[in-house]
Amino acid sequence: MTLSPSLPPHVSLVDLCSIPWIIQMERDGMKIDKDELRPLSDYLTEKQIESQFKAWVEAGNPFKVGSTEEVARLLFETLKVPTGKRTATGFSVDEETLSSIKHPVIEHILAFRGYQKLRGTYVDALPRWAKNGRIHPDWRSTRT
Numbered sequence: 793m794t795l796s797p798s799l800p801p802h803v804s805l806v807d808l809c810s811i812p813w814i815i816q817m818e819r820d821g822m823k824i825d826k827d828e829l830r831p832l833s834d835y836l837t838e839k840q841i842e843s844q845f846k847a848w849v850e851a852g853n854p855f856k857v858g859s860t861e862e863v864a865r866l867l868f869e870t871l872k873v874p875t876g877k878r879t880a881t882g883f884s885v886d887e888e889t890l891s892s893i894k895h896p897v898i899e900h901i902l903a904f905r906g907y908q909k910l911r912g913t914y915v916d917a918l919p920r921w922a923k924n925g926r927i928h929p930d931w932r933s934t935r936t
Contacts (some may be wrong), residue, residue, distance in 0.1 A: 821926030824917045833915045840907040847900035855935045857904045860885050871895060 804834045844857045850898070851871070856862045867873045874891050875882045890898050921927050 798872060801893055818928060818931055819927040821923075823926050824922055826922070826925075829915050829919060833911055836907045836915060839893060840904055840911070843900045843907060847897050850895075850897035850900060857901055858908060866897070867893065867895070869909045871873040871897070 812917050847857050848854045851866055861882070864883045867885065868875050868883050873895050875883050877889060883889075887902065890902055918927060
């Protein structure tokens with residue numbers, strides 16, 4: 793089988809053959825079980841609370857672990873850890889910056905953020921996207 797010369801050069805026979813499968817997957821969707829996700833959400837919430845408590849213990853006082861301003865204030869003003877890169881609003885507390893800081897509280901802040909991300913992006917969000925118990929994604933064979 794020869795591909796049409798009018799097709800872009802990155803289009804391959806594999807790409808063209810996968811189109812019917814992709815259409816079918818989009819139409820059928822993926823089944824999700826909201827009842828199975830609920831206990832996972834509860835578990836992640838427990839782990840998030842546990843990480844928050846451990847962060848408070850390491851910090852010596854409670855603070856909003858999910859607040860970038862409070863994390864920055866705790867690290868750079870209260871605990872006096874070496875500062876990382878700056879942003880327009882103050883010191884950065886992104887994952888890269890936090891990972892470079894050697895302090896016991898960092899492990900718990902990063903764990904808190906990880907559990908929060910899993911819950912918010914996937915476990916709690918998937919049921920909201922479901923129609924008739926299925927999620928109908930937009931599959932792109934040329935993207936990751």
